[in-house]
Structure formats: C-alpha cells, structure tokens
Amino acid sequence: MSSERMRRHPSRPSFTHLRRLTDDTGLLEHALGRIPRRREGYTTDDNARALWAVTEWLRPERSSSLEMEDKALLKELADIYLAFLLWTQKEDGWFHNNVAYDRTMEPEDISHDCQGRSIWSCAVAWIHLEGSRRETAFVLMQQSIGTLGSIRSHRGQAFAMAACAALLSAHGEGTISLPGSWEEELTNHLYRLEGVLIRAYRHFSADGWRWFEPAMTYGNGVLPWALLRAFRRTENPEALEVGLGSLSSLRSAMSSGTGGFRPIGNENWRTKDSVSHWDQQPLEMFKLALAFEEAAKAIELAQDEEVSRLISVASSSQPEPRGNAANGSITSDRTGSYSSRPSRHSEPGSHAAELRGARDRCLDWFYGDNDLKVSMVDPEEGACSDGLQKNGPNLNCGAEATISFLMTQALCCP
Numbered sequence: 001m002s003s004e005r006m007r008r009h010p011s012r013p014s015f016t017h018l019r020r021l022t023d024d025t026g027l028l029e030h031a032l033g034r035i036p037r038r039r040e041g042y043t044t045d046d047n048a049r050a051l052w053a054v055t056e057w058l059r060p061e062r063s064s065s066l067e068m069e070d071k072a073l074l075k076e077l078a079d080i081y082l083a084f085l086l087w088t089q090k091e092d093g094w095f096h097n098n099v100a101y102d103r104t105m106e107p108e109d110i111s112h113d114c115q116g117r118s119i120w121s122c123a124v125a126w127i128h129l130e131g132s133r134r135e136t137a138f139v140l141m142q143q144s145i146g147t148l149g150s151i152r153s154h155r156g157q158a159f160a161m162a163a164c165a166a167l168l169s170a171h172g173e174g175t176i177s178l179p180g181s182w183e184e185e186l187t188n189h190l191y192r193l194e195g196v197l198i199r200a201y202r203h204f205s206a207d208g209w210r211w212f213e214p215a216m217t218y219g220n221g222v223l224p225w226a227l228l229r230a231f232r233r234t235e236n237p238e239a240l241e242v243g244l245g246s247l248s249s250l251r252s253a254m255s256s257g258t259g260g261f262r263p264i265g266n267e268n269w270r271t272k273d274s275v276s277h278w279d280q281q282p283l284e285m286f287k288l289a290l291a292f293e294e295a296a297k298a299i300e301l302a303q304d305e306e307v308s309r310l311i312s313v314a315s316s317s318q319p320e321p322r323g324n325a326a327n328g329s330i331t332s333d334r335t336g337s338y339s340s341r342p343s344r345h346s347e348p349g350s351h352a353a354e355l356r357g358a359r360d361r362c363l364d365w366f367y368g369d370n371d372l373k374v375s376m377v378d379p380e381e382g383a384c385s386d387g388l389q390k391n392g393p394n395l396n397c398g399a400e401a402t403i404s405f406l407m408t409q410a411l412c413c414p
Helices: 002-006 016-020 043-059 068-088 114-126 131-149 152-174 182-204 223-235 238-253 284-303 309-316 348-366 400-413
Strands: none
Touching: 002 223, 016 238, 016 400, 043 068, 043 114, 043 284, 043 348, 043 400, 068 114, 114 152, 131 152, 131 182, 131 309, 152 182, 152 223, 182 223, 182 238, 223 238, 238 284, 238 348, 284 348
C-alpha cells in the first residue's frame, strides 16, 4: 500500500464490531445499525466467511502488526466459528446453512455456494491455523471431501477448486500432509472443476460479452480469482487466459470512470444490455480486490517460470472480442480505461504492480472513493454498512459487509 493511502487509512484493524456480532453460538447475520438482530439468526455462509477472515489476520505476515489482545480475540473467535461449522455439518459432509437464534435448523434446500465456501474456509484454516484448531479444520475437511464431486453452482465450484489447489500446494510445501489417496483425488477434482469453469466462460462469451454466465450477479470476483488460484497449481495456460480475460471484463464493468470502482448494483445486476448502479454491496469490492491480488501472483509466477507470454495470450486469444481491452493489457491507466498497447510489450512486473494498485483502490471505496463520496466504515470499530444506495449508505452493519471490509484490509495490509 502506498504511503499516501497509509496516511488516509488506519494502519491497524479493529475487530470490535465482529466481536459484537458474535455470541457463544456463532456470528449473527444481521444488525440494526450496529446492534445485532437476533431474530434473523445465523448462517453457515457467514461463519465460514468469518473463519476465513480471522485465519487471514492470524497469519504471521499480518498478525505481527496486531496487539496481543487482538490476537487472543481472533483465536477465541476462530474457536467459535469452527464450533459452528462442526455443528452444522451433517453426517454426509454437507453443511446446513440457515440456523434460527434458538439454535434450530431452519428448513432449506442444499446451498451449493455455502458448501464450496465452507470447504474453502476449512482448507485455509487447516493450512494456516495451529494446534487443535488445525486438527478441527482437518476433521471438517475430511468429512467434506466426499462432496466435492456434487457441488453444482459456479461459485461453489470456484471455492472448491481453490481449496483443492491450496491444499495440494500446502502439501507440496510440507505445511500439511494429505492422507491416503487425497492427493490424487484433489488433483482430479482440481482439473475437473477448472475445466467446468473454462467451458462455462467459453459457452457464454460472445458478441462482446465475456463472462461465465448470462449476467454478472453477486460475488463476481470469486470466479476469475479461483481460476487464477488454480493456475498457480496447474500452470494451465487456458486457466490463466480465462482468469485474466474474465477479470478484465469484470474490471471494465465495475470501473467508475473516475479512476475508482463501482460495485454492480444488487437491484438488477448487470447483463449485456443493462446495469444496475445502486444497492452496491461491499462484498463486490472485496471479491474484486481478491481477484486483483491473485492475478498479480499468477503474473509473477508466469514471469518466474519464463512463460510470461501467457499474459499476452490471456488478452488476445479467441473468443475474446476485439477492442482495446481484448488486444491490450488487463491493466489500465489511472482513469480506469484500458490501454491499447499489446501486453506482450510490457513487463510482467509492471502488470503485477498495477494490479496491486487496483487492489488498493478497492479499499479506497470503503473510505469514500465511491459514487457518493461517503465513508462506508467506522474504522475505530471495524463496522461496515451493508450497502450504498442512491440516498446514502445503509446504516445497518451486518456480518457479510463487516467481513468484506476486514478481508479487503487484510489483502491491502502493508
């Protein structure tokens, strides 16, 4: 993060509001202002997100900047979120998502998004937490592995694919030890899911539309992020091409025209013919920042492996539509418009640096670099408004928004 941004943004995170939303059962989903709304209960989705967030902040490269009481709090919260996932995971390995405040499981259909997200969070916790927390995350992962072949939603598949890639990499580095036939099983799922998302992108990309689905809806950045994370394991040129190409398309769709970013509105989403501007969700900025950081890592790997030509392939191969964004770099100038210079003539290192600059601009959105020039957060408490509407921020500060802010802070942590 630049020194200018460090002056504008607090250097230390606050977990006060996250703690406020968490009781001895788990993380509550909604708030009225900053007061937890117990009536709406809990979701496994949010508790999995929270486990991921506290795990990221407990990683040594970030926790070294935290006070001892913050580290102790994060470990306490990790225990609560792990316990919630242990409770909501059924014998067949699937997670029940919606739980009432009285701890009864609410009627629901299986959530494939929730399954993939929970598997990812368990994988991250197994890799990065220590002691009994790591052992618990392994047990959750052990119970979940049999569901990898049954996840059907694209976002669930994206999270599952990223989990396979992360676990295989951690095993190769000696961080964890995969039991029995897991290495072969995870490898098979990784390549299968990579193919599923690539085919979806090829199927829907035509006539100037470059995306995995007929609309850009919610949590969009997770799709290019997952393919780019998979590339770091498979080194499949097509995964890099589609990952960078889809991120380029998403970046263009979310560019504000003034150098910053605008989340696709939650009211009517974005299609080839229309876009919704309001009810902007903090989740979209977090997922875009996540994808930018992963793209930078993928480009650095391509450089290290002397296959940086793949960056050019990602920008110029069919079925990408022809035009500035297609023929040039996935990176942009400071106004947000795409360069028409062929990416093969630019240095991969400069691409990675520009992508991390774009990542940091996602954090700027929370602090007021948005359509209404209003702050979405209270950095003293780590609270974040649920959405940006035409008349201003939604004053409710629920779980998803608060975690999105904390995770974007973590990604941009100097």
